[in-house]
Amino acid sequence: MSTLLEVSGVTVSFDGFRAINNLSFQIADAELRAVIGPNGAGKTTFMDIVTGKTRPDAGHILWGEKSLSLIGMSEAKIAQAGIGRKFQKPTVFEEQTVQENLMMALRKDRAPLAVLFFKPSASDFARVQDLACEIGLSDALLRISGELSHGQKQWLEIGMSLAQEPKLLLVDEPAAGMTPAEREKTTAILVEAARTRAVVVVEHDMEFVRRLNCKVTVLHEGAVLAEGSLDHVTKNQDVIDVYLGR
Amino acid sequence: MNKSFIARNPSVLIFLSILALFTLVVTVLSEGFGVGVISTSFVKVLGKTLCLCLIAIAMDLIWGYAGILSLGHFAFFGLGGYMIGMWLMYERTRQIVVGSLSEGVLPPTPEEITAGIGNQIFGVVGSSEFPLVWAFADSLVLQLVFVLAVPGVLALVFGWLAFRSRVTGVYLSILTQAMTLGLSLYLFQNASGLRGNNGLSGLQNLPGVTAPQSVVSLWFFWASALALGLGYLLIAWVVSGKFGSVIRGIRDNEARVRFLGYSVETYKLAVFTLTACISGIAGALYYPQAGIINPAEVAPIASIYLAVWVAIGGRGRLYGAVIGAAFVSLVSSWFTGGQAPDVSLGFYTVKWVDWWLVLLGLSFVFVTLYAPNGIGGLIDLFKRKRKETDA
Numbered sequence: 001m002s003t004l005l006e007v008s009g010v011t012v013s014f015d016g017f018r019a020i021n022n023l024s025f026q027i028a029d030a031e032l033r034a035v036i037g038p039n040g041a042g043k044t045t046f047m048d049i050v051t052g053k054t055r056p057d058a059g060h061i062l063w064g065e066k067s068l069s070l071i072g073m074s075e076a077k078i079a080q081a082g083i084g085r086k087f088q089k090p091t092v093f094e095e096q097t098v099q100e101n102l103m104m105a106l107r108k109d110r111a112p113l114a115v116l117f118f119k120p121s122a123s124d125f126a127r128v129q130d131l132a133c134e135i136g137l138s139d140a141l142l143r144i145s146g147e148l149s150h151g152q153k154q155w156l157e158i159g160m161s162l163a164q165e166p167k168l169l170l171v172d173e174p175a176a177g178m179t180p181a182e183r184e185k186t187t188a189i190l191v192e193a194a195r196t197r198a199v200v201v202v203e204h205d206m207e208f209v210r211r212l213n214c215k216v217t218v219l220h221e222g223a224v225l226a227e228g229s230l231d232h233v234t235k236n237q238d239v240i241d242v243y244l245g246r
Numbered sequence: 247m248n249k250s251f252i253a254r255n256p257s258v259l260i261f262l263s264i265l266a267l268f269t270l271v272v273t274v275l276s277e278g279f280g281v282g283v284i285s286t287s288f289v290k291v292l293g294k295t296l297c298l299c300l301i302a303i304a305m306d307l308i309w310g311y312a313g314i315l316s317l318g319h320f321a322f323f324g325l326g327g328y329m330i331g332m333w334l335m336y337e338r339t340r341q342i343v344v345g346s347l348s349e350g351v352l353p354p355t356p357e358e359i360t361a362g363i364g365n366q367i368f369g370v371v372g373s374s375e376f377p378l379v380w381a382f383a384d385s386l387v388l389q390l391v392f393v394l395a396v397p398g399v400l401a402l403v404f405g406w407l408a409f410r411s412r413v414t415g416v417y418l419s420i421l422t423q424a425m426t427l428g429l430s431l432y433l434f435q436n437a438s439g440l441r442g443n444n445g446l447s448g449l450q451n452l453p454g455v456t457a458p459q460s461v462v463s464l465w466f467f468w469a470s471a472l473a474l475g476l477g478y479l480l481i482a483w484v485v486s487g488k489f490g491s492v493i494r495g496i497r498d499n500e501a502r503v504r505f506l507g508y509s510v511e512t513y514k515l516a517v518f519t520l521t522a523c524i525s526g527i528a529g530a531l532y533y534p535q536a537g538i539i540n541p542a543e544v545a546p547i548a549s550i551y552l553a554v555w556v557a558i559g560g561r562g563r564l565y566g567a568v569i570g571a572a573f574v575s576l577v578s579s580w581f582t583g584g585q586a587p588d589v590s591l592g593f594y595t596v597k598w599v600d601w602w603l604v605l606l607g608l609s610f611v612f613v614t615l616y617a618p619n620g621i622g623g624l625i626d627l628f629k630r631k632r633k634e635t636d637a
Contacts, residue, residue, distance in 0.1 A: 051505060079507035091502045093495045104491045110507050112516045116489040164507060 002065065004029050004198050005083075005168055010049060010059030011222075019045040020056065021222035027168065032194035034209045034230075035202045037219035038242060043202045044088065046219070047170050051085050052078040064167070080110060084166030088173045090153035094146030098137055098156060101145050102128045105160035128163075135159035135189060151182035158189055168198045175208045187211045206230075251486055258482045261565055262475055269471040278460035286460040290535045291579065293467035295572050297532035298555070300474045302571035303564050304521040304528070305552050307481050310561035311490065312517045313497025315415075317549045318422030321429045322397035322522040324544035326529030328433075329396055331446035331539050332380060333389035337453035339366045340384070370444050377439025393530040394523045401522030402515065409511040409518075414500070423546045433541035445540025449533050463535065470531045474568075477524055482564055484520075493517060494562075554610050559620050566622025573621065578602065 007025040011018065020042045027033055037043055048054040050061065052075040061070040063081060070078055079085075092101050103120060106127060132138040135155040140148065145156055154174055161169055171190065175183045190212065193199055203209050209216060209230060216233050218225045220242045226233045233239050252259055272292060275283040284292075301323050308314050343362035347354035354362075364374040382388040408421055436442040452462055484490065495503045496510055504510050533539040551574075559570020580586055581602035589596040613620055 053501075074509065075501075075504040076507050076509040079505050085505045087502070091499050093491070093498050093502070095498060096491060096494065100491050104488060104495060105506050110509065112489070112513055115492060115508075116484065116487070118488045120488075160506065 002029060003027070004031075004064060005050070006060075006062045006067075007046075007050065008060050008062075010056045010061065012045065012049060012054060012056045019222055020049065023059070023219075023223055025217065025224065027198045027200060029167070029198060030194065030196060031198050032191065032212060032214040033198070033200050034212055034214055034216045035200060035219060036204070036206070036209060036216060037225070040221075041219040042222040043219055044172060045222070047085060047172060047202065050078075050170065051075060051083055076110070079164065079166075082165075082167035084161035084164045084169045086154075086157050086161050086169070086171045086174065088176065090150065090157050092145045092148075092153050092156045092160065094144070096145060097142050098132065098145050098148070099128055099141045101156060101160055102131055102163050105163035107163065107165040131159045131163050134162065134192070136185060151178050151186075154178065154182075154186065155189065158186075158193075162193060166197060168200070169193060171199065171201045173203055174201065175203065175205055183208060183211075251483055255482055255486055257563075257565060258479065261478060261568070265471055265475050265478075269468065272467065273464060276460070276464055278458070278464045286463050289460075289463045289467050291576075293463065293470045293535045294532050295575055296467070296470035296474045297528045297535070298575050299568045299571045300470070300477050300528040300531075301525045301552060302555050302559070302567040303474075303478055303481050304524040305556045306561060306564055306567035307485065308517055308521045309553065309556060310563070310567070311485050311497065312493040312514060314514060314518065315419045315553065316422045316518070316521075317419045317546065317553060318426040319521065319525050319552055320548035321426035321544050322401060322525035323529035323532070323548075324429070324433075324539065324541075325397045325400065326393045326526030327533035327539040327543065328440060328446065329389050329392040329526070330530040331449050331533055332383040332440075333386050334449045334451070334453065334534060335367060335446050336363065336380065336383040337386070338448060338451055339363050341453055342366070368441065371436040371442050373436075379439045390530075393526050397522040397526035397529075398519055401519045405515045405518040409514045412511075423549070426544050426549050427546045430541045430544045430546070433544065443540060443542075445538055445543075446533075447538040449539065450535070450537040452534075466531065466535050470535075473527055473531055477527075478564060478568075481524075485564075554606065557610060557620060558613050560622025561620065563619075563622045563626075565625070566620050569621050574606070578606065581605075 003026050005025075005027050007023060010020055010023045012020045023042070023046065025046070035043055035046070045054060049056050050070065052070065052073055056071065062068065063070050063083075068081065070081075073081070093104070096104075103124065106124060108118065109115070128141070129138065132141055135158060137148075137152060137156060137159065140152070145153065148156060158171065158174065161171075174186050174190065178186060187208070190199055190201060194214075201209075201212060203212075215228065216230050217227045218233050218236075218239050220238075225242065226236045226239050272284060272289065274280040276289050277284070277286050278289070301319060305316070305319055308316050308319070340359065340363050343359055343366060344354070347358060347362060360376070361374060364376055368374055368376075376383075382392070404422075404425055408418055413421060432438050433440055433445075434443050440446065450459065450462070455462060485493070492503060492508055493513060495506075495508075496513060500510055552571075555570040555574045556567045557570070558574055559568065560566025581598040584599060586598040586602075588598065617623055619626060
């Protein structure tokens with residue numbers, strides 16, 4: 001498996017505080033990875049850097065086979081290059097229907113004129129239908145997404161990220177505020193998604209991470225503390241000290 | 247699911263029918279072509295109101311749909327008016343000057359004609375030279391192009407600078423206020439070449455047209471109705487599809503749209519420029535009916551009124567903007583025109599000319615607090631009720 005994303009030696013400071021400190025991280029095609037760490041470990045900042053929201057002070061971020069540097073690219077360009085992102089809080093367009101939300105996310109030309117003259121074809125509707133099935137919202141296509149439950153909104157946002165057909169999907173705390181049944185479904189969606197693309201899940205909840213059953217990266221104070229299977233990292237003394245032992 | 251645009255938006259057809267009916271009724275009742283119940287000056291008021299409705303739907307597109315509270319769109323409106331006003335004034339003055347000079351013994355030279363026109367137009371600002379901005383004033387075609395191009399280019403440059411720096415919210419509103427204030431102050435100077443505080447006048451007289459004002463006023467009324475109809479159709483179409491989804495997404499959550507891969511800045515710039523061009527057209531139709539344009543027209547307060555109309559009418563629904571602009575501007579001219587009877591309280595007499603602004607301000611506060619969907623929201627309420635009784 002080739003490396004899809006390679007982050008090396010990345011540092012970023014906010015007013016002197018080093019949120020990310022010489023962080024290096026790699027992920028391959030079609031890999032599922034969980035990123036855990038205590039509050040303030042730099043998990044969300046890490047996502048901000050990869051998606052172009054925050055510019056690192058130092059380091060390299062290389063993307064894909066051509067080793068394209070992502071630093072300095074706009075958020076939109078990075079998203080078009082194939083990195084999807086799901087926010088921690090469910091952020092869907094609440095005044096629009098599930099179908100409109102998914103249609104907007106569908107991988108298509110993003111230029112204003114192309115969008116202005118866009119007419120959804122039968123295959124576009126079929127694709128939206130398939131996505132809705134995947135996230136368990138096929139009956140809710142014409143509902144205003146603001147009416148959905150918290151869990152459904154989270155799924156819709158995952159569905160929108162999948163509709164972009166990203167090569168890498170970054171998911172921030174997908175299970176927060178979900179019922180056990182909803183968590184199980186979320187796990188299934190993410191595991192399924194990771195069969196065809198790389199998925200990075202940032203999560204607090206150890207039980208959820210265990211269910212994902214994948215390689216784990218532990219972040220602490222903006223750097224990688226340990227990496228490996230969940231059992232491996234939970235036996236690591238450093239990890240126990242900073243995170244689990246508290 | 248894939249029905250035609252009109253079928254998906256029945257309100258467009260309803261609006262266009264009402265507009266056509268209104269135009270017909272006014273024509274039949276007018277002095278120019280009908281029974282004369284509606285005076286020519288009131289036809290002009292109605293025509294001007296249609297132009298205000300046109301800029302209001304442009305405002306609704308940029309604010310109600312894209313979420314950008316521009317408080318500077320009257321700058322574009324005024325520029326449109328100035329561009330057409332230059333040709334109207336130049337051409338009419340030229341005809342008068344040629345007419346009076348040809349009474350002499352020798353036929354006038356082109357230099358004499360130019361000097362004569364210059365004297366007529368710029369005498370009030372103590373000059374007779376044509377400023378550079380008047381270079382194409384003799385060409386109707388070019389001035390009509392400028393009606394679109396000048397507001398469009400200004401919006402493009404201003405918007406590019408503002409959106410690229412990710413200026414949003416109240417800061418952007420303040421910037422747009424500064425833009426229209428700057429334009430107004432610039433135009434006030436005699437050196438601007440647009441006759442300073444005198445502005446351009448006599449715009450109601452079409453050069454080479456001998457028809458009386460009662461007829462000309464209807465031509466402009468029809469043109470305004472047509473422009474409003476086409477503008478409504480265009481904007482309704484723009485917001486109906488995926489483009490509408492994207493700009494409403496930008497309004498509700500800019501970051502999400504960005505991470506979906508849409509260049510938010512480009513979309514904002516496109517909407518800003520499009521609405522500026524529509525505002526320019528509205529202004530170009532408005533001022534020949536008003537007869538005069540001066541720099542006070544683009545003062546910051548004008549653009550704030552525009553936002554108030556759209557808020558009172560109801561944001562995010564085009565008919566709301568039309569209702570707001572028509573209702574508030576007509577009521578406003580009734581109150582400030584001295585037609586409203588003063589209310590005597592014994593110890594104090596309420597003069598509406600002074601108190602109307604207070605009333606308008608209070609109703610704006612009321613709408614913001616208690617009816618965020620404005621007058622248009624009442625129609626939604628009615629629709630929902632009917633749906634419930636159907637179900």
